[in-house]
Amino acid sequence: MTPGPTDPGRQPYAYEPAPDTPGTILVVDDEPEIRSLLSDRFTRRGYQVLEAGDAEEGLRRVLRDRPDVVLLDLVLPGMNGVETLRRIRRYRPGVGIIVITGAANRELAESTLQVGAVDFVLKPFNFARLDRAVERSLAYFADGGPGDRLEVEIVRRGEALLVAPAGSLDAAAVDQIKRTLADLIDRGATRLLVDLGNVHYVDSPGLGTLVAAMKRARAAGGDLRLCAPPPVVREILEMTGLAAQIGIHDDVAAGLASFSSEGG
Numbered sequence: 604m605t606p607g608p609t610d611p612g613r614q615p616y617a618y619e620p621a622p623d624t625p626g627t628i629l630v631v632d633d634e635p636e637i638r639s640l641l642s643d644r645f646t647r648r649g650y651q652v653l654e655a656g657d658a659e660e661g662l663r664r665v666l667r668d669r670p671d672v673v674l675l676d677l678v679l680p681g682m683n684g685v686e687t688l689r690r691i692r693r694y695r696p697g698v699g700i701i702v703i704t705g706a707a708n709r710e711l712a713e714s715t716l717q718v719g720a721v722d723f724v725l726k727p728f729n730f731a732r733l734d735r736a737v738e739r740s741l742a743y744f745a746d747g748g749p750g751d752r753l754e755v756e757i758v759r760r761g762e763a764l765l766v767a768p769a770g771s772l773d774a775a776a777v778d779q780i781k782r783t784l785a786d787l788i789d790r791g792a793t794r795l796l797v798d799l800g801n802v803h804y805v806d807s808p809g810l811g812t813l814v815a816a817m818k819r820a821r822a823a824g825g826d827l828r829l830c831a832p833p834p835v836v837r838e839i840l841e842m843t844g845l846a847a848q849i850g851i852h853d854d855v856a857a858g859l860a861s862f863s864s865e866g867g
Contacts, residue, residue: 627652627653628641628652628670629670630642630654630674631654631660631676631679632656632676633676634676641674644730657680657681658683661673665691665698666694669695669698671744672699672701673691673701674701675687675700675702675703676702677702677708678704685711685715689718691719696771696804697744699721701736702715702722703725703728709725721743722740724736753768753771754769754770755783760855760859761862762794762862763794763859765796765859767798768780768798769802770802770803773809776809777812780809781815784816785819788816788820788825794862795816795825796827796859798858800833802833803835803836804835804836807843813827826850826862828852828862829851830852830854830857830858831853831854831855831858837851
């Protein structure tokens with residue numbers, strides 16, 4: 604099937620901002636006047652500014668151009684801003700999303716903080732607040748954002764070990780999870796169940812680490828399986844084909860039972 608405009612596989616090239624700019628901002632708003640106003644303001648402040656007039660174009664630019672910050676209107680033609688926010692957060696967890704909307708949508712804007720927005724600014728703009736929101740977002744993600752922090756809990760469950768990472772299983776966490784799994788296998792813990800319930804994102808290096816650990820465990824006479832992936836993570840596993848290589852179970856109990864059914 605040919606990738607659609609919102610397909611994360613459609614990434615023909617990566618946008619490179621001009622040297623010495625504070626960052627790249629994408630303005631997604633269906634009002635040309637608003638786009639022009641924000642573009643002029645942030646361009647004068649040295650930012651590289653991109654524009655999109657609807658959700659579909661905004662998603663394409665996020666995937667293709669990799670902006671640092673997205674200023675996202677909630678009221679857009681076609682796909683609404685909340686669904687657009689969810690999709691941006693799904694495929695680009697390292698971008699700061701600041702919601703911009705009219706005062707009548709304040710309650711909705713506040714609710715977007717629960718689904719991935721880092722801040723919201725109401726129209727007509729308080730530009731000092733908008734400037735601070737952009738600067739805080741850039742600083743937060745430059746410092747790693749949520750993706751650089753991974754906590755791993757290890758619990759013995761019968762003959763298996765339950766490994767429960769929490770955070771983002773991405774390139775920043777690869778060395779940590781790789782060492783953890785390799786150390787467990789080398790010490791004889793070859794029945795490993797990785798609980799993905801608290802993993803909100805996984806990228807190619809993270810997937811590669813899981814595959815390598817699975818092969819290592821099987822070479823030692825055991826196995827590594829996955830359980831409880833959230834919908835977004837399951838979608839990534841299926842999209843990359845990893846779901847067909849590693850056993851994936853709906854919850855911890857089913858994953859542990861799969862080991863027990865093989866004779867303890």
